[in-house]
Amino acid sequence: MRMVEKAGHGFGAPSPGVPAGGLAPAAPSGPMGRFGQIVLAYIALTKPKVIELLLVATIPVMLLADRGHVNLWLILSTLFGGWLGAAAANTLNMVADADIDKKMKRTERRPLARQAVPTRNALVFGLVLTVASFAWLAWRANLLAAVLVLVTIAFYLFVYTMLLKRRTSQNVVWGGAAGCMPTLVGWSAATGHIGWPAVALFMVIFFWTPPHTWALAMRYKEDYRAAGVPMLPVVAPETTVARQMVWYTWATVLTTLTVVPAAGIVYLVAAVLAGGWFLFAVHRLYAQTKAGQEIKPLKVFLQSNNYLAVLFCALSVDSIVGVPTIGHLLGW
Secondary structure: OOEOOOOOOOOOOOOOOOOOOOOOOOOOOHHHHHHHHHHHHHHHHOOOOOOHHHHHHHHHHHHHHOOOOOOHHHHHHHHHHHHHHHHHHHHHHHHHOHHHHOOOOOOOOOOOOOOOOOHHHHHHHHHHHHHHHHHHHHHHOOHHHHHHHHHHHHHHHHHHHHHHOOOOOOHHHHHOHHHHHHHHHHHHHHHOOOOHHHHHHHHHHHHHHHHHHHHHHHHOHHHHHHHOOOOHHHHOOHHHHHHHHHHHHHHHHHHHHHHHHHOOHHHHHHHHHHHHHHHHHHHHHHHHHHHOOOEOHHHHHHHHHHHHHHHHHHHHHHHHHOOOOHHHHOOO
């Protein structure tokens, strides 16, 4: 089986020549140049590109929780607190993964792998960000939102990074729950509790994460193999991986429909059309693996990003417009 890929740009995609989650280093010149490189290294610790998911998930959920209204200050405050939390989780993850980052070409230029930042400093930086995130959200949103961010950081670091990632091929299935938490944080920040639509959207991202991540892992499976990380594409045939991607993609699309009673026609149309588009891409990948054809898993990875962006942007528009929900129209 051959894979053919060309480096490309997209929502959350690593840029050619730039380490994933990091910024390409440039040669420093003078004290200010060195200072700039240090600043860039600390920014890279937070994996700024990965944080895009936070924006995609949090804003629409907050708008859905308060349909027809836009509390801009609360949204911005929640995004800032959530960004601090995501930056903390990513930094602490990079501290825990520094040893394997050195072994993977995709991550060998990350700050700790190239020793641009001392490990102890990175650890302190991550802990400071954790405290700042909790304090900010407790102050500007509510205690529930702050606690949920703290739980997310702990889960990502201790459950996914330290317990699951190097031990099981199902690491991203269960560990990916951390990436779903912005839905609960956003809803709780807007309402003070956790509503069923937030849980449904949590499950959408939960089912979406495996096909999204496995598509990338198919492209970089030799990197993961060299680092000793048992991602599913490393330990299973491509047909098996693609078949499971199909199952999870169907689960994703069907779960998006459970949100329909709380949303309007804009979201319904987007969920059906974008879902069909995503399913087609994953089914095509599966068919290609079965036929022994050349595959382009990175293309599916990028399409999965775009799918989620379209879905949640449609939910935002639907919520801002404030048209009657499908549930209301059906008398539910």
